[in-house]
Amino acid sequence: MNKAVTLLAGALLGFTLIGNTANAGAYTVNNGDTLWKIAAANGIDFNELRSLNPSIGDWIYPGQTIRLPDLKAYTVQQGDTFWKIALKLGVTTRSLIDANPQIGNPDILNPGDRLNVPAKSLSTASTTAAAAADGQFPLKANTYKPYTNNFAEGRTWSPDGQEIRPHEGVDIFADKGTPVYSAKAGKIVRMGWNEYGGWRLTVQVDDATAFYYAHLSGYADGLALGGTVAQGQLIGYVGNTGYGPEGTEGLFDPHLHFGIYRTSPVWKAIDPYSFLTSVEKR
Ligand SMILES: [Zn+2]
Numbered sequence: 001m002n003k004a005v006t007l008l009a010g011a012l013l014g015f016t017l018i019g020n021t022a023n024a025g026a027y028t029v030n031n032g033d034t035l036w037k038i039a040a041a042n043g044i045d046f047n048e049l050r051s052l053n054p055s056i057g058d059w060i061y062p063g064q065t066i067r068l069p070d071l072k073a074y075t076v077q078q079g080d081t082f083w084k085i086a087l088k089l090g091v092t093t094r095s096l097i098d099a100n101p102q103i104g105n106p107d108i109l110n111p112g113d114r115l116n117v118p119a120k121s122l123s124t125a126s127t128t129a130a131a132a133a134d135g136q137f138p139l140k141a142n143t144y145k146p147y148t149n150n151f152a153e154g155r156t157w158s159p160d161g162q163e164i165r166p167h168e169g170v171d172i173f174a175d176k177g178t179p180v181y182s183a184k185a186g187k188i189v190r191m192g193w194n195e196y197g198g199w200r201l202t203v204q205v206d207d208a209t210a211f212y213y214a215h216l217s218g219y220a221d222g223l224a225l226g227g228t229v230a231q232g233q234l235i236g237y238v239g240n241t242g243y244g245p246e247g248t249e250g251l252f253d254p255h256l257h258f259g260i261y262r263t264s265p266v267w268k269a270i271d272p273y274s275f276l277t278s279v280e281k282r
Helices: 002-024 035-041 046-052 082-089 093-098 122-132 273-280
Strands: 026-028 065-067 072-075 114-117 170-173 179-181 186-194 198-206 209-216 234-237 255-262 268-270
Touching: 035 046, 035 273, 082 093, 170 273, 186 209, 198 234, 209 234
Parallel strands: none
Antiparallel strands: 026 065, 072 114, 170 255, 179 234, 186 198, 198 209, 209 255, 255 268
């Protein structure tokens, strides 16, 4: 009997320790990982991950421990359930409930309740990281000019001419009409005119990530909202559309504006530069 109790306590303790380790936010680097992949797999901003790991340079190695952000909080919205929130956050319902013992009855959530967000399991993270390893540069070699990371630079254009917005992507300059290819397979979730991006295309590439191609001069044939694109599929052509009502073009030099958004729990631009350079080198 005592032995059984000890075993049970040990099992519980073991479980708790594993849970705490995951919550403390450590990730062990696997073969083929990059900081960008780890950030994407865990839904973290690349720069945030960098700043959490100041001693780690551009090169990481298998077995190395990377610090991930501590538990984040989620505020319950009208109509939320544990199941819906877990889906949004890309975690299991079980882990979400377990991380929130303060909620007495998991069937009852009230708008405004604060929930702890559990770290994704390492197996989920590495599966997503493996998926993130796919991808290719959206333009063919020698069809574009050298580019720099101008993500988050201040931009002055806005509908009222006043607002200064951070730049939510990287600009790659190329001649008008240069073919643009899908950097990753996915589903077209936005297509058509946007006053910032002109003719633009947004492709959901996994549960939590969307790729954004803007200022196109035109789309490839056969694309449709809700349809899918394969990695490497021709999606359109470089242009200089946008910064105004439908049809506005020529206000800047032709370029592809390429962006990556984290889409869960809220849409947020993440720095695409590391992705671009990592797929470009292959
Ligand atoms: Zn841009």
